[in-house]
Amino acid sequence: MNRKMLAASCLVASFIMGCSNFGSGGLYADISQQVLPPSDGWAAAEGGVTGGANASDVHIYTVSSRKALVDALKIAGDSPKILKISGTVNLSSDDQGRELKEEDYTVAPYNFEDYKNTYAPSVWNIKPLIKKRPNRKLTGPLEEARLASVDKQRSQIVIEIPPNTSLIGLGDDAKIVKGMLYLSAGVENVIIRNIHFEDAFDYFPGWDPGDSFKIDTSYPGCQAEYVNANVGPQKCRGGRWNAEYDLISISGAKRIWVDHCTFSDGDRPDALFPPVYPFPQNEITQKVQHHDGLIDITNQADLVTISNSYFHDHDKAMLIGNSDKKTKDTGYLRVTLHSNYFSNVGQRMPRVRYGQVHSYNNYFVGDASGDGQGDNNYERHVDSLKDKPTHNILRQALGAGKHSAIFSEANVFEIANGTPANAIGHMKGDVAFDRGSMFNGEMLDIIEEANRVSGKSLSKDVGWQPNLYGPAPVLPASEVIEYVTANAGAGKL
Structure with a gap:
């Protein structure tokens, strides 16, 4: 029985099948009171997710501004509540609806040009290294002012979501933009559906001179001790800009369902902000990053299902x-991702540490080219500057990190210029499992092929077996593209 047939039969036999308020099928006109379908992923493992479905009339709100959103959350508190998002809610706006921009958050004496010049590798990196890296703790009035500016912006654009909440977009154009929803420890039972999330823009990204720094002698002049302008650690690769905000941060919360949402950087992608330092600190990855993740799940967060959602045009997704x-x-970070669409995303779809993650019927589309060709890092770096790719380089879709246990099945990977090692990447992990997935039009043993190509070894013994699939069966990989492209994203309920 396919998913459409199942939805129809569920409507007729809801009491028999336990499909009342069937969520992902969109059976009722008022989606705001739908709940997570039974057994639909890890979020259903310990009692399911009802969000605000049991809200009294007084705690059902329609909001179209940051102020209305914040006021409704404050009034309802931990009581069941439904917030219907109408139009665009700009989280970087004041109570009168005026959009707040960089100048509204800046604390003197911060300005980007002075900050960039003060902590430039040619200035900062010539100091003695600490544990074989430049000092990663920046000091001085400009860093202090940047941090104060970060605090000022954070206090405005980060919105804490309490327990027992349903956030539901109305129609096909509901948006939450220019800020972050934060679900912290102690928060449980939250539903987020049918919303476009865009552009959690950090006006004050920080430079970390030690991030990915390496003493790599293939780079002319690269060595640990400073000699002159042409020889020393300032001639080594490394350093990254880091942003502060995700579109949704699930930090310690549990029993969360995110469904039929769309995530992107909006009209300010990081591609608009290229590297600002000269070679060798001008790798593609050294762009001035103003966006962090799309959804991050951290700090013992648990029991999360992310379904039917569209992630696009971003580097590090999740x-x-x-x-x-x-x-x-350990023992937390249990997450299910199914029926999602990742397009022009660079990596972390997701990258996993410690968690048991079930990924099935997802569709990944990207291009792995752009890092350059050559026999060493220096040659590849030089070559990459000729290509200037406009896409996000797909480095790995599923990332098997430390002590992770990814169970992948019936996913579809379309990765131009890539290999199965881009589909499931070895990120210090030991295990990963896949069955029934398709890579560039072929049914492959993706783990074996990834091991062969990368020269690394992921065992298939992940130590667990998923049993939470919801009311709809797993689609074969041959049907995933049609289903996902038709159903994933906001406005498709």
């Missing part, structure tokens, strides 16, 4: 577990 050192995440 972290599940944000540090190799957070051993306390």
